[in-house]
Amino acid sequence: MNSIWWLIVFLVLLLLEIISLGLTTIWFALGALAAFIATLAGAGTIIQFIVFIAVSFATLLLTRPIVVKYFNKDLTKTNVEAVAGRKVTVTKSMTSGSFGEAVLDGETWMACSEDGTSIKEGEQAEVVRVEGVKLVLKSFKK
Numbered sequence: 001m002n003s004i005w006w007l008i009v010f011l012v013l014l015l016l017e018i019i020s021l022g023l024t025t026i027w028f029a030l031g032a033l034a035a036f037i038a039t040l041a042g043a044g045t046i047i048q049f050i051v052f053i054a055v056s057f058a059t060l061l062l063t064r065p066i067v068v069k070y071f072n073k074d075l076t077k078t079n080v081e082a083v084a085g086r087k088v089t090v091t092k093s094m095t096s097g098s099f100g101e102a103v104l105d106g107e108t109w110m111a112c113s114e115d116g117t118s119i120k121e122g123e124q125a126e127v128v129r130v131e132g133v134k135l136v137l138k139s140f141k142k
Contacts, residue, residue, distance in 0.1 A: 006036035031056030093121045111135040
């Protein structure tokens with residue numbers, strides 16, 4: 001493959017990465033850059049493709065976990081994501097199969113117990129997750 005094609009592939013993938021900022025195409029852009037260098041060194045087409053695939057997957061597997069960790073370290077959870085792990089006060093008792101209510105930040109939510117155990121009015125519970133408009137709670141008592 002002509003070296004100009006690898007350069008074009010590299011630039012297109014790099015442009016896609018700049019547009020998306022999703023760490024999805026950068027690994028393959030690096031593979032295309034390596035294949036471009038292999039072409040300049042006189043490698044044949046099969047070797048170029050092997051270099052492209054090997055470098056792409058090596059950089060993906062070896063560096064992506066580290067890069068994602070550092071990119072997402074200051075990510076602030078918002079809206080529903082921020083609710084999990086929060087403490088709530090139950091305002092209407094819930095039993096297995098029935099819904100109750102809980103107050104979170106001054107707002108009343110429909111709630112249910114994660115494992116079906118009863119949580120009585122006035123007790124504190126922890127939000128496990130949000131399902132639709134309902135809090136799924138875990139009781140602090142055991």
